[in-house]
Amino acid sequence: xxxxxxxxxxxxxxxxxxxxxxxxxxxxxxxxxxxxxxxxxxxxxxxxxxxxxxxxxxxxxxxxxxxxxxxxxxxxxxxxxxxxxxxxxxxxxxxxxxxxxxxxxxxxxxxxxxxxxxxxxxxxxxxxxxxxxxxxxxxxxxxxxxxxxxxxxxxxxxxxxxxxxxxxxxxxxxxxxxxxxxxxxxxxxxxxxxxxxxxxxxxxxxxxxxxxxxxxxxxxxxxxxxxxxxxxxxxx
Ligand SMILES: [Zn+2]
Numbered sequence: 001x002x003x004x005x006x007x008x009x010x011x012x013x014x015x016x017x018x019x020x021x022x023x024x025x026x027x028x029x030x031x032x033x034x035x036x037x038x039x040x041x042x043x044x045x046x047x048x049x050x051x052x053x054x055x056x057x058x059x060x061x062x063x064x065x066x067x068x069x070x071x072x073x074x075x076x077x078x079x080x081x082x083x084x085x086x087x088x089x090x091x092x093x094x095x096x097x098x099x100x101x102x103x104x105x106x107x108x109x110x111x112x113x114x115x116x117x118x119x120x121x122x123x124x125x126x127x128x129x130x131x132x133x134x135x136x137x138x139x140x141x142x143x144x145x146x147x148x149x150x151x152x153x154x155x156x157x158x159x160x161x162x163x164x165x166x167x168x169x170x171x172x173x174x175x176x177x178x179x180x181x182x183x184x185x186x187x188x189x190x191x192x193x194x195x196x197x198x199x200x201x202x203x204x205x206x207x208x209x210x211x212x213x214x215x216x217x218x219x220x221x222x223x224x225x226x227x228x229x230x231x232x233x234x235x236x
Pocket of ligand 1: 005008009018021023
């Protein structure tokens with residue numbers, strides 16, 4: 001039995017190097033003997049994960065067609081025309097663009113956001129056509145909130161990207177302020193839809209805590225800078 005001269009780990013007779021620290025194993029007593037055959041395969045096959053994910057995503061996309069065709073068939077058999085099954089189509093379209101498309105196709109992040117937003121808008125349009133409700137809720141409520149939420153998601157993705165050079169605390173501060181403002185915007189569009197635009201009320205309960213937290217993060221960031229400055233000047 002031999003041990004690594006560097007880290008002391010116990011070694012198999014067949015090991016040419018220490019598996020822990022990589023130090024070469026030289027046993028003077030064994031120099032003349034032939035090294036035993038290593039008990040591991042010499043070739044290790046690595047699976048390409050991206051190809052694997054793309055394959056699974058394509059397979060799941062095909063599986064999504066089963067409930068779609070089933071509901072469409074049931075719809076036609078019962079109502080003699082396609083009606084509510086369009087909602088399944090819209091829902092699956094959103095699920096596909098949000099979860100499966102990023103695994104299948106590679107494109108800039110902005111393009112994913114645009115496609116996802118369009119898919120949600122198509123779903124909302126289908127709901128509006130099927131329920132035969134007024135255009136008001138779609139144009140004044142559905143579309144604006146969808147677009148605003150998409151813009152916020154895009155902003156978050158920019159803030160979360162590794163290329164972003166803004167300090168982390170400032171990024172969180174911006175994100176919090178953004179959430180607060182989105183809630184105010186949602187209340188504004190609800191007011192617009194109900195035709196009673198007024199000073200924001202319930203959204204302020206979200207906006208103020210968000211702004212307070214955001215500004216405290218900014219202060220904290222400044223303090224960190226001051227601390228760093230003191231460290232540099234006083235060499236500790
Ligand atoms: Zn070692």
